[in-house]
Amino acid sequence: MKVLPMFLVMFGLIAIELPVAFALIAAALAWLQFASPVPISLVVQRMSSGIDSFPLLAIPLFVLAGNLMNVGGIATRIFDFAVALVGHLRGGLAQVNIFASLIFAGMSGVAQADAAGLGTVEIKAMKREGFDAAFAAACSAASAIVGPIIPPSVIMVVYGVLAQVSISDLFLAGLVPGFLIGGLLMLTVSLLVATGRAYAPVQPRANAKTLRRTFVRATPALMAPVILVVGLLSGVATPTELGAITVVYAAILGFAYRELTWRRLYTCLGDTFVTSGVLVFIMAAAVPFGWAIAVNNVPAQLSAWLLEITTSKWLILAMINVLLLVVGCFMETTAILLIAVPTFLPLILQLGIDPVHFGLVIILNLLIGATTPPFGVLLFIVQDIAKVSFGAVVRAILPFYIPLAIALLMITYWPDLSLWLPRMLK
Amino acid sequence: MDPTDLVLARWWRLLEVIGRLERLIGVLLLSTIVVSITVQVITRYLFGQPLVWVEELAGYCFLWGVFLGAAVGMKELRHIRIDTFVSRLSARAQALWRVLTWGIATACCVIIAVQAWDIMDVESRSRTMSLPVDLPRHLFYSTPLFVCTVSIAFTGLYLVCAELARAAHTRPVDAEQARQAREQAAAEADAEADAIAERIASGARAAEAAGSSVAQAGQGGEDAR
Numbered sequence: 001m002k003v004l005p006m007f008l009v010m011f012g013l014i015a016i017e018l019p020v021a022f023a024l025i026a027a028a029l030a031w032l033q034f035a036s037p038v039p040i041s042l043v044v045q046r047m048s049s050g051i052d053s054f055p056l057l058a059i060p061l062f063v064l065a066g067n068l069m070n071v072g073g074i075a076t077r078i079f080d081f082a083v084a085l086v087g088h089l090r091g092g093l094a095q096v097n098i099f100a101s102l103i104f105a106g107m108s109g110v111a112q113a114d115a116a117g118l119g120t121v122e123i124k125a126m127k128r129e130g131f132d133a134a135f136a137a138a139c140s141a142a143s144a145i146v147g148p149i150i151p152p153s154v155i156m157v158v159y160g161v162l163a164q165v166s167i168s169d170l171f172l173a174g175l176v177p178g179f180l181i182g183g184l185l186m187l188t189v190s191l192l193v194a195t196g197r198a199y200a201p202v203q204p205r206a207n208a209k210t211l212r213r214t215f216v217r218a219t220p221a222l223m224a225p226v227i228l229v230v231g232l233l234s235g236v237a238t239p240t241e242l243g244a245i246t247v248v249y250a251a252i253l254g255f256a257y258r259e260l261t262w263r264r265l266y267t268c269l270g271d272t273f274v275t276s277g278v279l280v281f282i283m284a285a286a287v288p289f290g291w292a293i294a295v296n297n298v299p300a301q302l303s304a305w306l307l308e309i310t311t312s313k314w315l316i317l318a319m320i321n322v323l324l325l326v327v328g329c330f331m332e333t334t335a336i337l338l339i340a341v342p343t344f345l346p347l348i349l350q351l352g353i354d355p356v357h358f359g360l361v362i363i364l365n366l367l368i369g370a371t372t373p374p375f376g377v378l379l380f381i382v383q384d385i386a387k388v389s390f391g392a393v394v395r396a397i398l399p400f401y402i403p404l405a406i407a408l409l410m411i412t413y414w415p416d417l418s419l420w421l422p423r424m425l426k
Numbered sequence: 427m428d429p430t431d432l433v434l435a436r437w438w439r440l441l442e443v444i445g446r447l448e449r450l451i452g453v454l455l456l457s458t459i460v461v462s463i464t465v466q467v468i469t470r471y472l473f474g475q476p477l478v479w480v481e482e483l484a485g486y487c488f489l490w491g492v493f494l495g496a497a498v499g500m501k502e503l504r505h506i507r508i509d510t511f512v513s514r515l516s517a518r519a520q521a522l523w524r525v526l527t528w529g530i531a532t533a534c535c536v537i538i539a540v541q542a543w544d545i546m547d548v549e550s551r552s553r554t555m556s557l558p559v560d561l562p563r564h565l566f567y568s569t570p571l572f573v574c575t576v577s578i579a580f581t582g583l584y585l586v587c588a589e590l591a592r593a594a595h596t597r598p599v600d601a602e603q604a605r606q607a608r609e610q611a612a613a614e615a616d617a618e619a620d621a622i623a624e625r626i627a628s629g630a631r632a633a634e635a636a637g638s639s640v641a642q643a644g645q646g647g648e649d650a651r
Binding site for chain 2: 013014015016017018019020021022025026029040041044045047048049051052053054056057060061064120236237240241243244245247248266269270272273274275276277278280281282284330331332375
């Protein structure tokens with residue numbers, strides 16, 4: 001493989017703490033300069049056009065919607081409703097934590113927003129009730145994974161553009177697996193508490209009046225995911241358009257609740273602009289790198305090599321899963337996706353695996369990578385909120401890897417789990 | 427004040443002003459995207475007539491927004507990097523290490539900026555498609571890329587110099603301090619919100635019957651620690 005040095009240079013540059021985007025650019029530029037006759041300008045020309053795609057506009061829109069929901073006091077309302085609904089179950093606020101994340105996932109598109117916004121409310125409430133801070137942090141990190149599985153999802157937009165798959169299909173495919181993961185996590189909490197591995201005070205069962213009151217208070221917020229899912233199911237608008245509608249809806253709600261001010265709106269817009277700029281810039285930065293992979297026929301060589309070992313698609317999916325889980329421990333999610341999708345997709349298509357199904361597998365896999373040490377973005381966020389050591393959070397999250405692994409296996413080996421909903425609508 | 431320190435402080439203030447300007451433009455671009463797409467959906471359903479140029483307009487706003495956002499991200503040190511071993515080095519070694527990494531980043535951006543400058547000429551021959559005004563394409567492709575990489579390189583060069591100054595006579599880097607101040611302010615706002623929530627919660631607890639099992643369990647947990 002002629003491009004192997006390029007990969008090594010990229011990993012080396014990331015290891016010396018060069019920001020990921022520049023590591024991708026530097027490795028590709030060095031390779032083009034020294035190992036390829038192609039002029040650099042040819043590749044630079046593609047950097048802008050590489051991110052000129054209407055579906056990608058959904059990224060800032062869904063990041064903004066999540067930010068607006070966070071400042072607009074919606075997280076608290078959802079949390080109160082979840083307390084009234086599931087607070088009396090074994091596990092108390094730990095169950096509430098996961099359940100609230102499921103609802104919040106329907107409005108927010110990035111796991112980081114889920115962990116940072118709702119996570120703050122959840123972890124504080126759990127600490128106040130006497131939960132172990134590390135356990136509270138672990139629950140929030142594990143449940144934040146559901147955020148990008150249940151639509152909307154920024155990472156699905158990135159995958160959809162890379163793999164040229166319908167983003168609506170991907171969004172719909174995530175619904176059932178998302179709830180499955182949520183259910184498995186709630187079951188785990190229940191088992192942990194039953195076996196005495198976690199201390200969890202239980203909330204009193206809410207009476208019908210409280211339930212109704214919190215539900216009414218949360219209804220406008222709950223409408224946001226309903227609008228999105230109805231929009232997707234009926235196909236009246238593209239995901240990008242639904243993103244804009246969600247933003248407008250969230251802003252109106254924020255102003256109606258009197259939590260949002262013009263000043264906060266400006267901060268939110270500015271913050272979203274930088275967050276999504278930095279994120280999508282990685283996509284532009286990966287264009288020269290991806291181009292070098294493609295012109296060197298890496299996907300074809302890799303396919304030939306893997307197909308020599310085995311032709312079973314289940315075995316190959318297992319190998320890809322293991323490889324990505326290992327890489328996911330050390331690398332940033334978007335960067336892996338940008339390299340892995342063009343590399344593996346031809347092989348996946350050749351084996352007759354549905355790219356939508358593969359998308360769910362790879363996305364869940366990489367999200368699990370975001371909760372594993374040494375580089376786990378979600379762990380850093382919850383650790384910071386809960387004010388506990390990194391080691392403590394890692395120990396507390398260990399039992400949650402079991403349901404997450406089960407979910408990954410189920411999604412990998414049961415394609416219909418994710419595919420039946422988008423298929424039904426065709 | 428040492429003359430080099432003065433230059434660095436001025437340089438940083440200039441970068442802050444540029445960053446604020448870029449942020450303002452970014453907010454306007456993002457607002458345009460939201461408003462234009464929403465309006466398009468409304469006109470399509472209410473008047474049955476889609477506005478053809480909206481997608482193109484929003485797409486150009488997006489391109490400019492992404493590249494300006496990346497430029498601001500450089501000033502706020504928000505480009506994602508993976509922390510490995512550098513924090514374990516001595517302060518001086520850390521500063522010299524950052525000189526190396528920021529130097530690489532700056533060099534990359536200079537190379538791309540030069541290329542983007544050359545491409546502009548070729549790209550200007552193709553025009554916008556559905557916008558009501560006829561504009562050359564490079565305004566939305568190579569120009570934002572050029573502006574972004576120049577801005578990042580300008581910041582990167584500052585960071586290289588600032589880290590060099592820190593290595594020489596341990597002058598703190600303004601960009602680092604600004605980031606720490608931002609994080610500090612966020613933590614304080616957080617603690618304040620926490621205190622308010624705590625007061626509300628304890629008030630609610632007092633209002634309820636004092637012997638509620640929840641309050642006891644909560645208290646028990648706190649006592650145990």
